Amino acid sequence: MINLSFIACSVLAREVQSFLSLDYPHAEQLYLDSALHIYPQKLSKTIAKALAVRENRNCVLVYGDCSAHIKAMSQRPNCERTAAVNCGELLLGKELYRSYRNEKAFLFLPEWTQRWRQIFQQELGFSKPSLAQEFMQENQRSLVYLDTGLIPVPRQHLQEISEFFNMRTKVVAVTNEHLRQSVQAAVQRLESKNKR
Amino acid sequence: MMENISSSERIGAALAGKAQLRPPYTMVLSLYGAKLIDCPLTDYYRDPECYARGQKAVLSLCAPDIVFTPFAAALEAEAFGSELNFFADYPPNVRKPAVRSADEFLQAAVPDEKSDPNLGYLLESVQCLVRNVGADTPIGAILTTPVDLPAMVMGIDMWIETLVCAPEKAAAVIDKTTTYFVRMANALLAEGAAFICLPTMFANPRILYPKLIDTLIIPALIKAFSHVAGNIVFHHGGNPIVPYLERYLLLPKVAGFVVDHRDSLDEARTILGDKHLLLGNLCGPTLALTPARQIFEQVDVILENRRDDPHFVFTTSAADVPWDTPPELLTAIAQQICASRWGA
Numbered sequence: 001m002i003n004l005s006f007i008a009c010s011v012l013a014r015e016v017q018s019f020l021s022l023d024y025p026h027a028e029q030l031y032l033d034s035a036l037h038i039y040p041q042k043l044s045k046t047i048a049k050a051l052a053v054r055e056n057r058n059c060v061l062v063y064g065d066c067s068a069h070i071k072a073m074s075q076r077p078n079c080e081r082t083a084a085v086n087c088g089e090l091l092l093g094k095e096l097y098r099s100y101r102n103e104k105a106f107l108f109l110p111e112w113t114q115r116w117r118q119i120f121q122q123e124l125g126f127s128k129p130s131l132a133q134e135f136m137q138e139n140q141r142s143l144v145y146l147d148t149g150l151i152p153v154p155r156q157h158l159q160e161i162s163e164f165f166n167m168r169t170k171v172v173a174v175t176n177e178h179l180r181q182s183v184q185a186a187v188q189r190l191e192s193k194n195k196r
Numbered sequence: 197m198m199e200n201i202s203s204s205e206r207i208g209a210a211l212a213g214k215a216q217l218r219p220p221y222t223m224v225l226s227l228y229g230a231k232l233i234d235c236p237l238t239d240y241y242r243d244p245e246c247y248a249r250g251q252k253a254v255l256s257l258c259a260p261d262i263v264f265t266p267f268a269a270a271l272e273a274e275a276f277g278s279e280l281n282f283f284a285d286y287p288p289n290v291r292k293p294a295v296r297s298a299d300e301f302l303q304a305a306v307p308d309e310k311s312d313p314n315l316g317y318l319l320e321s322v323q324c325l326v327r328n329v330g331a332d333t334p335i336g337a338i339l340t341t342p343v344d345l346p347a348m349v350m351g352i353d354m355w356i357e358t359l360v361c362a363p364e365k366a367a368a369v370i371d372k373t374t375t376y377f378v379r380m381a382n383a384l385l386a387e388g389a390a391f392i393c394l395p396t397m398f399a400n401p402r403i404l405y406p407k408l409i410d411t412l413i414i415p416a417l418i419k420a421f422s423h424v425a426g427n428i429v430f431h432h433g434g435n436p437i438v439p440y441l442e443r444y445l446l447l448p449k450v451a452g453f454v455v456d457h458r459d460s461l462d463e464a465r466t467i468l469g470d471k472h473l474l475l476g477n478l479c480g481p482t483l484a485l486t487p488a489r490q491i492f493e494q495v496d497v498i499l500e501n502r503r504d505d506p507h508f509v510f511t512t513s514a515a516d517v518p519w520d521t522p523p524e525l526l527t528a529i530a531q532q533i534c535a536s537r538w539g540a
Contacts, residue, residue: 068362125406
């Protein structure tokens with residue numbers, strides 16, 4: 001497909017980059033700050049702006065249901081989105097994600113893990129560990145780091161996270177296969193859309 | 197020291213910080229009244245006269261200094277269209293939310309307290325309580341906050357998703373529930389309620405992350421509370437609130453806070469200073485399961501801890517005292533409080 005652009009959340013930047021240049025060597029890749037996830041209105045505006053300057057391009061959004069407007073944006077004629085509720089499901093696939101969700105596991109992806117202090121303490125406002133611990137322990141039973149194999153497991157950060165939330169972290173190895181298939185499926189849907 | 201005074205005077209003294217021989221007290225016995233008069237809950241939560249008779253029986257049993265209107269938020273949800281389950285020995289809850297999304301909620305009509313039967317029941321329960329308990333016992337009217345009501349109408353998961361993923365839509369939903377909340381709160385006060393009691397879940401950092409609470413929830417509550425024409429008592433809603441209590445001091449019209457049984461009364465008072473009422477904190481829902489001796493020890497600990505706190509009101513925390521709590525236990529707790537001597 002010509003004039004193809006991928007607009008992706010930076011939380012999956014390494015993972016997407018690991019196959020995108022192979023699968024779509026001529027496609028443009030744009031990665032938006034994953035912290036925008038905490039400000040859904042800003043996220044919507046940023047994606048909308050990115051799409052607006054690419055009106056004549058075929059765009060694939062590598063995102064889940066991350067903001068209220070993302071569904072409408074991806075329904076534009078030359079746009080599609082990966083079919084998943086969030087980045088966790090993009091990496092794990094529906095069944096495995098659902099089972100982690102049912103087990104109340106909070107999933108840490110590599111990029112957020114490396115900036116966990118910025119995300120939890122500054123952006124989400126958990127300035128006191130006691131508040132963070134109550135929130136996390138009330139809503140989740142475990143912390144799971146998804147090791148996509150593209151960087152060494154950030155053990156120091158995981159230790160800090162464990163201490164901060166007073167919960168043990170578990171490391172689970174995952175491949176990028178589900179993510180890759182999800183991206184490919186979105187491109188195929190876009191091709192079918194263009195043919196209509 | 198004040199003796200032989202009415203409950204209204206006793207609560208007034210607590211508000212003013214005047215020393216009393218024993219603390220004012222109450223317990224969450226909204227449901228329990230039905231047991232005392234052997235009234236089916238399908239009648240109790242529909243007929244305000246039945247409810248008031250139940251609360252009259254509560255007064256005869258343990259003479260609390262405050263009685264409450266029905267602690268049944270589900271009835272408000274039903275007014276918005278949610279379907280309820282009724283039980284033999286538990287307040288009704290929501291079986292099926294009225295709507296499935298914030299968009300649907302924004303399209304739905306807001307019930308009118310002048311014509312909706314459930315809202316009419318809640319308002320008439322105040323009237324009936326006033327007739328049955330007189331002016332001597334303050335009536336606390338329980339109402340759902342504008343930030344909690346959407347959870348009852350669209351489901352908790354959908355409301356959390358809306359708050360986290362579409363906060364601008366959540367703000368629009370809260371605007372709508374605020375209009376309803378202010379009308380109902382002021383109508384309850386106009387009927388004779390002494391204060392509005394607000395069990396609040398969705399302002400707690402155990403449920404939502406702090407930044408969302410600070411940027412959306414607290415400002416919304418400030419706006420809603422500022423239009424209430426009387427006193428508010430902020431209730432912990434089932435979670436400890438001391439960790440965030442300082443933030444709640446921003447809320448206007450709040451005369452007092454009911455804290456969780458897990459909250460430290462000392463920490464709560466340090467944060468509140470010497471102006472607000474502090475209410476708590478014997479765990480109500482576990483009374484039927486806890487050995488009596490242990491309960492009396494807990495009551496003693498609480499009373500001793502608050503001996504020098506003239507702004508304290510003893511109450512059970514969390515939801516209703518359960519149906520199967522022995523009535524003699526409640527009488528004994530009341531007697532224990534009345535026999536305690538502060539300032540002695």
